[in-house]
Amino acid sequence: MLSEKALELIKELDRSKDGKLPAFNEDIIRKVLEEMNTLFQQNQRDVGEAAAGEIRYFPSIHLRHAALDRNKRCLLSYLYNRLERIRTMRWEFGSILPADIRANLCEPEIQWFNRYNKNLASYMRSLGEAGGLDLTQDTKPPKNLYVEVRCLRDYGEWEVEEGDTVVLQKDTTHYLPLAACHHLIRQGVLEQVE
């Protein structure tokens, strides 16, 4: 069947909807491109003859053209979808991607990611008065400027903005600005107390 392989790509993305990016499937893309090439060659041949007046070839030309279009659409949607997911990852994880996700990206995608980073950074720098605003910090408006956290394991000294340091010892409770301890809560060193 024509353009079955292209559908494979779409199904692969659909199965991994929970946000994990599967590895860039170079194999199938190459096969799809080959298929498109053969279809195109066949079409070229037939168009030459049809232009000479043979109406018999019209349906097959249309069919191949439709298949070519479908392949193109599948490929484009595959690439675009991956880029969208990479973009959400920037907002979730920050400007450095974890190694296992990075392994699933192909080279042009990595370059795209770096350029996106640069764009976002220069945009954020231009906002606000002093040095810009970090938009990726809170995607929802925070309920509180400060948050009460409990330390789950010994971490040592940690610097809060304004130059104060906090000693993070196990089983101590602290009240700190959310921005400072957001990172540590993610890591699991601190735990937020309701």
Next chain:
Amino acid sequence: MLVSDLRKEFYDVIKGKRILVLVHSDIDGICASKILQSLFRADHILYTVVPVKTRSDLVSAFEQHREQARYFLLLNCGGCLDLVDVLSPPEDVKIFVADNHRPLDVCNIYNGDQVRILSQLGEDEEVPAFEDVFREEESEDEDEDSDEEDGKRRRFDEETLERRRARRQWHQQRHKIIFDYTQFSYYGSSTAMLMFDLAWKLSKDNNELLWWAIVGVTEGQVCERTEQDRCVLATGSLQGHVSRLNHQTQDSQPLDCLRITFEKELKLALYRQWSLVESMRHSLYASTTLKLWTLRGEKRLQELLAEMGLPLVQCRQLYSGMDVNLRQDLRSLLEEKAEKYGLPDLLFPSFSASRGFRTKVGAADYVYSAAALLEPPQKDMTPTAAALDVADCLTVGREEVLERGIEGSKQQLSAIYRQVQTFLDMNQVISAGPFLYATVIQGTPDAWFFSAPHCLTLLARFTLRAHVSVSRGRKSGALPLVLTSPDVRAAQPDTCLVCGIPPTSEDSRRNFFGKAFEQAAEKTASRAELEFFDTNIIRLSVDDRSKFFDALISLLS
């Protein structure tokens, strides 16, 4: 320095600054810290809370966090130590102390700047006057100078001799005054109550904070720490707050919010979460008065229940399984029969909280549950984690922690009861002259429960009352009790915990064992660690135990 206005001299000073709170692992302290934490959160005062259990914990925590903040707050710890000496704070650091242990160290009270005491001293607490305790030491220098000038010849004129004699006399006087002042250790009013008053003055009080203050005050009552009249006063003022904050009817407020009621409560431990018979057996007051470990006692209990008209089957089931009308009449029935069976003080004024459709929980139940959580039977919990557990149990919405604590408390109370039964059956409470003496034998499976200060004190009180109720002579009522138990929780092997409590005949709850233990340990050079902030408990090495007790006997007789 004593602080009179908490708001101006404490709260306004720390607004906008960072503060480090060192809180003792006891229920009153943790309640006070929770009240303060919610106040600090409202005003965005950055804080760090570190739970400490012993003196060395306090010193090491202070060392670690030395550079972090300019203001320190010590809750229920450190009031009786000379803080400037022990902690040696840097120049610009201010230490606030809110401690319910008394007597407060004179150096703390008269310190000009660095140490500020937030606890209010009652009228009956006398502090030695400044002149009696401190004095300018100029005369000493003068003397030395004049000695040097004259070379080796000593001066024997009247003036110098007079001065020396006066100084010696002053020193002796001072020694006596300090000894009298620190001889008895006791407890002042609850710190949680103090913090609630601060919240009230700032108009930031609410039912939650009030409940924490109630639990803090009830701990003093249940653990027999605060004097009776002070308890009554505290309960009275709390009742005022309760009626102020809880006067709206059930319909006008959402069902989920906390409602506190003031009522007469039975002195039966956890009776709402246990069966009636079990609760009577394990409560200090009821059990020792009715002597429930003897056969006669059991019969009397059954008589009492029969007279009240409660079916025995239902009394042995869980309380929540009893008939509703029986439960409602229980208090009045007990009140009637209490006199006849010798239980006049069975009811005491207390508070209970209800939220939504959950069963009512009394303040005393919270105290038992928190006490069990502080000294958990699990071997791997650190004391700091246990303190956090207690903080959780008091939080709204964490009822499963409270229930876990209640189960733990049932185990603790059963272990205490079994141990008391063993003591009395095998006559292990011996009179050692000026005091009674009992020891938990090494290798008892329940020893794990008793190697914690709170549980040990409870066991001691139970044992003393039980012994007094069965012994024939009048004398045992006037003797204090010293109880030792092997410390299986300690890092070093072969240590034991020693706990001393005052006699039952005395109304006052002043305890002289703190000073007595200290002196006995000094005399015999035993390896004793006077670590705990509750000075009536020390940790002692087992080998030194016999000579320590000999010294104690000679000291007290």
